[in-house]
Amino acid sequence: MGERIVIVTAAILAALSMPQALNAQDRPRPAMSCPVDHDQLADILKKSVKPGGGPSNGGLDNNEWAAVVNRQGVVCAVAYSGSKADDQWPGSRAIAAEKANTANAFSLKDKAMASANLYAGAQPGGFLFGAALSNPPSPETLYAGSPDDFGTSHDPMVGKPVGGVIVFGGGLALYDGNGIAGALGVSGDSSCADHNVAWRVRHQLGLDRVPAGVSPNMKDTIIYDIGPDGKSPSGFGHPKCNGKEDQIAVDLGAGVSGNVVR
Numbered sequence: 001m002g003e004r005i006v007i008v009t010a011a012i013l014a015a016l017s018m019p020q021a022l023n024a025q026d027r028p029r030p031a032m033s034c035p036v037d038h039d040q041l042a043d044i045l046k047k048s049v050k051p052g053g054g055p056s057n058g059g060l061d062n063n064e065w066a067a068v069v070n071r072q073g074v075v076c077a078v079a080y081s082g083s084k085a086d087d088q089w090p091g092s093r094a095i096a097a098e099k100a101n102t103a104n105a106f107s108l109k110d111k112a113m114a115s116a117n118l119y120a121g122a123q124p125g126g127f128l129f130g131a132a133l134s135n136p137p138s139p140e141t142l143y144a145g146s147p148d149d150f151g152t153s154h155d156p157m158v159g160k161p162v163g164g165v166i167v168f169g170g171g172l173a174l175y176d177g178n179g180i181a182g183a184l185g186v187s188g189d190s191s192c193a194d195h196n197v198a199w200r201v202r203h204q205l206g207l208d209r210v211p212a213g214v215s216p217n218m219k220d221t222i223i224y225d226i227g228p229d230g231k232s233p234s235g236f237g238h239p240k241c242n243g244k245e246d247q248i249a250v251d252l253g254a255g256v257s258g259n260v261v262r
C-alpha cells in the first residue's frame with residue numbers, strides 16, 4: 001500500500017513540474033510582417049493627393065485616409081494626408097481599412113482583384129450579390145482606443161484584423177517580388193478618385209508588381225464599362241463619378257473606359 005502511495009505521489013509531482021499548455025490568449029504572438037509602415041504610408045499619401053501638393057485625382061480633391069493590411073488581414077498602418085485627423089472625412093478611416101481588407105481577401109498570388117472590380121458583380125442579380133455583407137467589420141477594432149491616436153503610428157487598429165467588404169473603388173492588393181504582400185485602402189473622396197490615389201500610392205511604394213487581374217490589360221484597373229442600361233459587359237465594371245476621374249485613371253494606367261468586352 002505504501003509503495004502505491006509513493007508511486008501516485010511521484011506521478012503527481014512529475015505532472016506538476018511539467019510545463020503547462022498555454023491558453024490561446026497567453027501564447028506569445030509571432031512578430032507581425034508588414035509591407036509598409038506608418039511613416040512610409042503617410043509620406044507617400046500626402047504626395048499623392050492635391051491638398052498636400054500632389055496632382056489632381058478628379059473628384060473633390062479632398063484629403064484622404066489610407067490603411068494597409070498584411071496578407072493575414074491584420075492592419076499594419078493607418079495614415080491621413082491632412083495636418084490633423086478631421087481634415088478628411090472621419091468616416092473614411094474605417095472605409096479605408098475595409099477597402100484594404102477587401103482587396104486582400106479577394107486577391108491571389110497570381111491574380112489581383114481591386115475593390116472597384118467587385119461593383120458590378122455585387123449588384124442585385126450579379127454573381128457576387130451579397131458579398132458586401134459576407135464579412136462584417138469588427139466594431140471592437142474600428143472604434144477601439146482614443147480618437148487622438150487615429151491615423152498615427154499608434155492607431156488602435158494596428159495589429160488587429162478589421163474585416164469588412166467594400167464594393168467600390170479605392171482598394172488595391174500589394175505585390176512585391178515574392179507575390180501578394182497585403183493590400184492598401186484609400187478613402188475620403190469619390191470612389192473613383194480614391195482608386196486613382198491608391199494607384200499612385202501603390203506605385204510609389206514599389207508594390208505594384210501585379211501579375212494579372214480581371215481587366216483587359218490583365219491588371220486590377222478600374223473598368224468604366226457600365227452602360228446606360230446599368231450592365232457591365234466585362235462583369236467587373238464600375239460606374240463613372242461626376243468629375244474627370246475616369247480620364248485621369250486612363251492617363252495613369254489605372255483604368256480603362258468604354259464598352260469593354262472580355
